Amino acid sequence: MIACPVCRAPGTESFQTVETRRYRRCETCAATFLVPDQHPTLEEAVAHYGHHRNEVGDPAYRRFLSRLAVPLCQVLAPGASGLDYGCGPGPALADMLEAAGHRMAIYDPIFAPHQEVLETRYDFVTCTEVAEHFYRPADEFDRIGRLLTPGGWFAVMTQFQTDDSQFSRWHYRRDPTHVVFYRADTLREVARQRGWTCLIAGRDVALMQVPVNQSPT
Secondary structure, three states, X not given: OOOOOOOOOOXXXXXXXXXXXXXXXXXXXXXXXXXXXXXXXXXXXXXXXXXXXXXXXXXXXXXXXXXXXXHXXXXXXXXXXXXXXXXXXXXXXXXXXXXXXXXXXXXXXXXEOOHHHHXXXXXXXXXXXXXXXXXXXXXXXHHHHHHEEEEEEEEEEOOOOOOHHHHHHOHHHHOOOOOEEOOHHXXXXXXXXXXXXXXXXXXXXXXXXXXXXXXXX
């Protein structure tokens, strides 16, 4: 029995095996995930990340990130404080949100391991192209919830899985560091379990809000 790493439900079933990689599907939140004993090692993941070319000033990359930045800025108060969680080697999103007038901190366990930024709370936390790398997503989402002020926003961008028939050929699956895949309903379940609201704000983008009367756990 393998529990779901996203919602912790015990009911998961075999989904597909692609080139020896074994994937399971959660019956509760509809997440698809690689079985844990096939996760890449930290060394393998870091070596793969070295091939990414996400530069802060790259116009195409900034246009891509604007799919999250634009709807997020529409719900934020002026001068909000934020944390880019999993910023990677080129924290372009933090740069964009600072340019929009918000105060930003960055964290990444590999590229910006600033533990001190995890000791405060923020009006919003962003995760762009990060959640698919989480080995223990439920634990990460709980941690992010503790970083948010009441009424705070958690903004996620990850490519949603929609077509099971294309899964084996899907470019997103072929990245060896992508170990969990979400549907819009998966993120709605993540929010529901924590008492948050969830707005699917565009293609592959979810904005979740902590209730204003919810105390941090």
